[in-house]
Amino acid sequence: MKQVLAVLAVVAAIVAIWYAACIPMNIKGVLTEVERAGAEVVPAGAKERRDMNEFALAARNSFAIPATWAQDRPRLPAPHQVVAELWETTVKKKITSKRSLVYHGWVTLSATILGFAIGTGLGILLAVGIVHSRVMDMSVMPWAIVSQTIPIIALAPMIIVVLYSVGVQGIIPKAVISAYLSFFPVVVGMVKGLRSPDMMQLDLLRTYNATNAQRFWKLRLPASMPYLFASLKIGIAASLVGAIVGELPTGAVAGLGARLLAGSYYGQTVQIWSALFAAAILAACLVGLLGLIERVVLKRMGMAQ
Amino acid sequence: MIMVGLAILLWIFGWWLNTRLAEGPYAGTRAVQLAVPLIFGLTVIGVWELLVRGLEVPLVILPAPSAIAVRFSESIPILWADFVQTILKGALSGYVIGCSAAFLMAIAVDRWDFLRMGLLPVGNFVAALPIVGTAPILVMWFGFDWQSKAAVVVVMVFFPMLVNTVAGLREATAMQRDLMETYAASYWQSFFKLRLPAAMPFIFNGLKISTTLALIGAIVAEFFGSPTVGMGFRISTSVGQLSLDMVWAEIVVAALAGTAFYGLVAMIEKAVTFWHPSQRG
Amino acid sequence: MNTESNTQPVIEARQLDLVFQTNDGPVQALRDVNLTVNKGDFVSFIGPSGCGKTTFLRCVAALETPTGGSLSVNGMTPDEARRNRAYGYVFQAAGLYPWRTIAKNIKLPLEIMGYSRDEQEERVRKVLELVDLKGFGEKFPWQLSGGMQQRASIARALAFDADILLMDEPFGALDEIVRDHLNEQLLALWARTEKTIGFVTHSIPEAVYLSTKIVVMSPRPGRITDVIDSPLPKERPLDIRDTPEFIEVAHRVREGLRAGHLDD
Numbered sequence: 001m002k003q004v005l006a007v008l009a010v011v012a013a014i015v016a017i018w019y020a021a022c023i024p025m026n027i028k029g030v031l032t033e034v035e036r037a038g039a040e041v042v043p044a045g046a047k048e049r050r051d052m053n054e055f056a057l058a059a060r061n062s063f064a065i066p067a068t069w070a071q072d073r074p075r076l077p078a079p080h081q082v083v084a085e086l087w088e089t090t091v092k093k094k095i096t097s098k099r100s101l102v103y104h105g106w107v108t109l110s111a112t113i114l115g116f117a118i119g120t121g122l123g124i125l126l127a128v129g130i131v132h133s134r135v136m137d138m139s140v141m142p143w144a145i146v147s148q149t150i151p152i153i154a155l156a157p158m159i160i161v162v163l164y165s166v167g168v169q170g171i172i173p174k175a176v177i178s179a180y181l182s183f184f185p186v187v188v189g190m191v192k193g194l195r196s197p198d199m200m201q202l203d204l205l206r207t208y209n210a211t212n213a214q215r216f217w218k219l220r221l222p223a224s225m226p227y228l229f230a231s232l233k234i235g236i237a238a239s240l241v242g243a244i245v246g247e248l249p250t251g252a253v254a255g256l257g258a259r260l261l262a263g264s265y266y267g268q269t270v271q272i273w274s275a276l277f278a279a280a281i282l283a284a285c286l287v288g289l290l291g292l293i294e295r296v297v298l299k300r301m302g303m304a305q
Numbered sequence: 306m307i308m309v310g311l312a313i314l315l316w317i318f319g320w321w322l323n324t325r326l327a328e329g330p331y332a333g334t335r336a337v338q339l340a341v342p343l344i345f346g347l348t349v350i351g352v353w354e355l356l357v358r359g360l361e362v363p364l365v366i367l368p369a370p371s372a373i374a375v376r377f378s379e380s381i382p383i384l385w386a387d388f389v390q391t392i393l394k395g396a397l398s399g400y401v402i403g404c405s406a407a408f409l410m411a412i413a414v415d416r417w418d419f420l421r422m423g424l425l426p427v428g429n430f431v432a433a434l435p436i437v438g439t440a441p442i443l444v445m446w447f448g449f450d451w452q453s454k455a456a457v458v459v460v461m462v463f464f465p466m467l468v469n470t471v472a473g474l475r476e477a478t479a480m481q482r483d484l485m486e487t488y489a490a491s492y493w494q495s496f497f498k499l500r501l502p503a504a505m506p507f508i509f510n511g512l513k514i515s516t517t518l519a520l521i522g523a524i525v526a527e528f529f530g531s532p533t534v535g536m537g538f539r540i541s542t543s544v545g546q547l548s549l550d551m552v553w554a555e556i557v558v559a560a561l562a563g564t565a566f567y568g569l570v571a572m573i574e575k576a577v578t579f580w581h582p583s584q585r586g
Numbered sequence: 587m588n589t590e591s592n593t594q595p596v597i598e599a600r601q602l603d604l605v606f607q608t609n610d611g612p613v614q615a616l617r618d619v620n621l622t623v624n625k626g627d628f629v630s631f632i633g634p635s636g637c638g639k640t641t642f643l644r645c646v647a648a649l650e651t652p653t654g655g656s657l658s659v660n661g662m663t664p665d666e667a668r669r670n671r672a673y674g675y676v677f678q679a680a681g682l683y684p685w686r687t688i689a690k691n692i693k694l695p696l697e698i699m700g701y702s703r704d705e706q707e708e709r710v711r712k713v714l715e716l717v718d719l720k721g722f723g724e725k726f727p728w729q730l731s732g733g734m735q736q737r738a739s740i741a742r743a744l745a746f747d748a749d750i751l752l753m754d755e756p757f758g759a760l761d762e763i764v765r766d767h768l769n770e771q772l773l774a775l776w777a778r779t780e781k782t783i784g785f786v787t788h789s790i791p792e793a794v795y796l797s798t799k800i801v802v803m804s805p806r807p808g809r810i811t812d813v814i815d816s817p818l819p820k821e822r823p824l825d826i827r828d829t830p831e832f833i834e835v836a837h838r839v840r841e842g843l844r845a846g847h848l849d850d
Binding site: 478480481483484485486487488489490494498499502503505578579580581582585 | 685
């Protein structure tokens with residue numbers, strides 16, 4: 001209970017800081033606008049104000065402060081503007097509309113999920129191979145670990161263009177990026193998990209004269225589950241980032257990444273922020289869903305309370 | 306066709322060699338453990354080269370490793386300028402600012418229980434979000450040059466670092482805290498002598514995660530606007546011009562920078578947390 | 587002068603009560619505990635788990651706060667005594683910091699209490715000799731055996747010359763052979779330093795072998811059922827454990843423990 005209260009307090013503080021930050025961020029633009037509309041501003045003239053301190057400006061023109069939360073294209077939109085835009089573009093627009101965030105979100109989400117499924121599947125397979133084959137372990141594992149330290153996302157633009165030039169478009173290129181971004185964390189996590197049973201547990205199965213397959217299904221796989229879920233959560237977040245970044249270089253017309261890019265071209269800050277929040281909500285839902293599945297699975301297996 | 310045949314042969318030979326090494330009597334030695342992945346890597350590069358030549362894959366789809374190497378050596382001044390712009394100016398300055406800010410914040414959070422209880426779930430939540438998405442906003446605020454890239458990096462590394470440091474500062478056991486209590490140690494005495502050293506493995510975990518995030522942030526932010534220099538800029542324009550050998554050269558730089566950066570932090574970690582079981586073994 | 591300090595008890599508990607509030611309701615950890623410990627005593631606290639022996643020691647160390655009664659340490663409240671660094675505390679596990687060498691671990695309290703650098707060196711040298719760890723100062727804790735680690739933690743508690751030593755099952759995790767050896771050394775150390783020692787254990791032979799006074803406790807609620815003043819001489823070789831006097835005392839302790847259980 002106290003925890004919930006603390007979280008709410010922190011969130012409230014963040015929102016308050018956000019509102020406060022809108023004032024110095026937007027005051028100059030607002031003053032220019034109201035001056036053009038005929039209001040009295042001290043000092044007059046945008047040029048005069050150019051190098052002035054934002055806080056001093058806000059203090060001397062306090063009448064303009066409410067306007068900093070209601071600008072059309074603010075440098076920093078106020079929270080309620082973002083929420084309104086989110087509401088506008090999700091609930092009020094038809095899902096098929098090009099302006100609907102649900103539509104754009106779905107474009108990104110479908111690529112994310114397809115890529116995540118492929119990447120996770122291949123990752124688990126490779127992990128099983130690594131645990132059972134010394135050659136694979138020694139050859140591949142070091143590279144899988146090194147790959148974690150490299151910004152492999154830099155490959156994304158090239159993959160889009162190369163696949164485009166051989167005639168593959170749409171969801172597949174983005175899914176490929178999502179797949180390889182989730183692939184490596186899953187490999188590393190799953191190998192760790194499959195290796196987590198200790199010597200005593202392995203020796204016990206040896207005393208039963210268990211086969212390799214039995215050892216895998218009865219011990220290694222169940223023991224790996226907590227590790228698998230931990231890396232799945234990292235993997236899905238990486239997949240989503242991959243799908244979003246995959247929408248940037250070709251100037252894609254649909255998807256959350258496309259909304260970000262279009263917003264930054266046309267200075268539509270509210271659109272950028274709402275796309276960003278949509279991506280954040282999507283990520284939170286995906287990670288939360290995996291967390292839920294994790295809870296249910298681990299509970300069934302008796303590994304969690 | 307000969308090239309393709311050679312590629313298949315090379316693959317079989319490399320795999321055979323590694324099998325011999327990995328299952329041979331010297332598999333446990335350091336030399337073999339280093340040699341096997343190296344042989345694997347070289348085999349992959351060799352097969353790649355042979356396949357690209359044998360199948361006459363056009364440059365715009367996949368350049369041969371030799372072509373990438375040539376382009377790399379010809380473009381060293383450009384690559385160096387990009388490296389300085391993106392890694393040294395953008396990523397590194399953002400990394401230092403972001404990690405120090407998170408560290409100071411963690412100390413404050415740790416001191417006030419209420420703050421910790423509230424901020425930790427929020428921090429964990431934010432750490433899982435696609436923060437690279439803030440890049441267009443920050444580019445708009447801080448301009449096209451490296452300052453906006455550094456800002457993206459600050460935002461990206463802040464929360465993972467914060468969460469790890471806060472977790473680390475709570476790592477000291479109840480018994481170790483009681484011991485400090487029996488000495489009537491002050492808050493800062495117990496902080497510097499007990500909790501900070503005990504937190505080091507966690508802090509370094511955060512620092513290591515952040516190295517990769519810093520590079521990702523700095524490169525991706527350049528996709529949203531940059532001056533005419535920088536790794537992200539070079540990648541996106543070279544992709545547009547279909548000069549994929551240049552893209553690959555930049556990726557090689559990114560890979561080298563990433564491993565070097567991570568390796569450096571890991572080396573410092575080894576020196577600082579030599580006492581931790583994970584480092585002793 | 588000596589007689590005067592003997593009349594002032596080092597630890598004095600009067601009708602001490604401690605109730606923990608837990609999720610399952612209040613738990614009476616200590617009830618009506620009365621005890622006087624004089625200077626130079628070696629007092630053992632023995633009883634089954636949950637009898638409050640460790641809790642009592644933690645109260646003396648001001649790591650817990652009693653909910654009733656009075657407790658004085660060196661004539662002060664336990665918290666004042668803690669602030670005056672009146673005691674050294676040895677925990678169940680050695681609890682040495684893995685990032686400090688043995689010598690630097692022993693310096694830890696000295697740094698906190700602001701001793702000069704020379705003084706620190708001098709004291710480390712002295713206590714390392716006292717616990718027979720000369721030459722191990724530059725080793726890290728994890729390079730030493732469990733028994734040596736526990737000796738180092740005793741050295742750490744001795745380093746700042748508090749005249750009370752509180753030990754909470756310090757040898758509980760060690761094997762019998764090491765434990766015998768450390769018991770012998772502890773007695774020698776006590777004879778040399780004339781400290782007052784409070785010692786929690788659940789081994790009857792250990793309690794009888796070491797103590798001048800044995801406090802038998804029993805659980806639910808934690809209380810004292812018997813206080814036995816040992817008739818054994820101060821000089822105690824290991825084979826004293828085979829003498830009739832020793833067996834007699836051990837028998838009485840066992841009776842006390844059993845009596846505590848019959849109340850249940």
